[in-house]
Amino acid sequence: MSAKYYVTKSDLKLVDGKLDYTETILTKPSDKIAAINGKRRFSALGVENVHVIKYVKKRYNKLMREQNKRHKAAKLTAADIAKMAKQADEELNKGDE
Numbered sequence: 001m002s003a004k005y006y007v008t009k010s011d012l013k014l015v016d017g018k019l020d021y022t023e024t025i026l027t028k029p030s031d032k033i034a035a036i037n038g039k040r041r042f043s044a045l046g047v048e049n050v051h052v053i054k055y056v057k058k059r060y061n062k063l064m065r066e067q068n069k070r071h072k073a074a075k076l077t078a079a080d081i082a083k084m085a086k087q088a089d090e091e092l093n094k095g096d097e
Contacts (some may be wrong), residue, residue, distance in 0.1 A: 003054060004029035005053065007042060007053075008025050008051050009023070009049055010024075010049045010051060011049065022066075025063055025067060026042060032052075036052055
């Protein structure tokens with residue numbers, strides 16, 4: 001069995017005087033040549049800080065869980081819908097005046 005690799009993007013930001021590091025997985029694990037070609041393609045698209053990482057199941061799954069938490073959308077509540085309806089009514093009434 002050959003080793004697998006995947007492509008990630010790393011971001012380092014300064015937030016409230018503290019360093020905030022996030023690593024985002026861009027591809028699925030695949031063979032080394034495919035991962036290197038994927039890195040080259042992402043770099044050609046202008047994505048910065050792209051890396052080829054050797055697949056270690058535990059680390060990959062940890063990054064994937066963190067990434068899913070960051071991208072999870074908030075649930076829409078009835079109060080949110082009421083607020084949006086009120087804003088829509090106000091905007092429609094402004095147009096009538």
